[in-house]
Amino acid sequence: MIYIQIFIAFFIPGILGYGGGPASIPLVENEVVKRFGWMTVQEFSEVIAFANSLPGPIATKLAGYIGYEVGGVLGSLIGIFATVAPSLILMVLLGGLLLKYKDSPKVKRLTLFVQPVIAILLGVLTWSFLQESYEGVGIWQTIILLAVSYYLIERRKVHPAFVIAGALVYGGFLL
């Protein structure tokens, strides 16, 4: 049943994505692209592009949009619920207890131990985006767009929304 699948696809990233919403991007990709095959890598990268150009938390935007694509408004709500509810319920129930242990080395290790997994998954996802681009528009266009967008976003601190809008226009005319 599709709604159960949507729930699983977003519950797993929601309960395991230590490091905030961005950490759950590769975990969502793993479920949505690799496991359930709801979209291709190219489509997923478009979703990320637009999600990054809009404000607000990224994980819930992914869940809300992909849930909607796959299962309509109800799918969207289930995706959001699965992303937000598990850790929020834990927080409300365990708030006081967690506060006591927030500086315990065990609790600090929880976050640290997950970082390398997220780093690897993100690295692999990055690689598949670049490969997709190489196959689609060739090596030179890929390198030019990479270099220009890196310079603008990371060096000149131009807002990603403008750079993505620029890439859309560039792509519309030249690719």
Next chain:
Amino acid sequence: MKTQWDLFIAFFRVGMLGFGGGPASIPLIQKEVVEKYKWMNEEEFGDILAIANTLPGPVATKLAGYIGYRVAGIPGMLNAILINIVPTIILLIILLTSLSSFKDFDWVRGMAAGVVPVVGMMMAVLTWQFIKKAGKGFGWTKAIIIGAVLFVVLQFLHIHPGIVIAVLLILALSMKDKEKDNREGDRA
């Protein structure tokens, strides 16, 4: 009713102005919650943020939900979360469905192709941030060895990342604390 309205406005602003994902909106939440509406003081907010960071999942919604709950119960929780996330989800749905309804045009395909490398670049930067965190936390030699092992486990043995993370979390909780860590824990 006044409180619900205040929550609505506060988290609407946070949701619409927080570019760069949930973590980027933490200072905005602090500004609304501590400075503007004075629902809690600096220290309480710090505690709530610390608790949120010990749990998985998106940070912004945990803060919105928990603060909404503290201020105005379950309705406050739902109010704060929904107004925080729903407007931009609707925008995203409108943008992407209108893009895909023009998918057969060459120029739309070109547009879609143009953003892939940009997203690749942003993901590469994000990857680097997580690599740095791992490198600082474990020390670089250890981090590289752990990374290599995990790479094989995830990419070649195709173990589900959820299982890998679950195993690591259990490991993190069951490992004995080192002397140094204990002292740090006591001091804090």
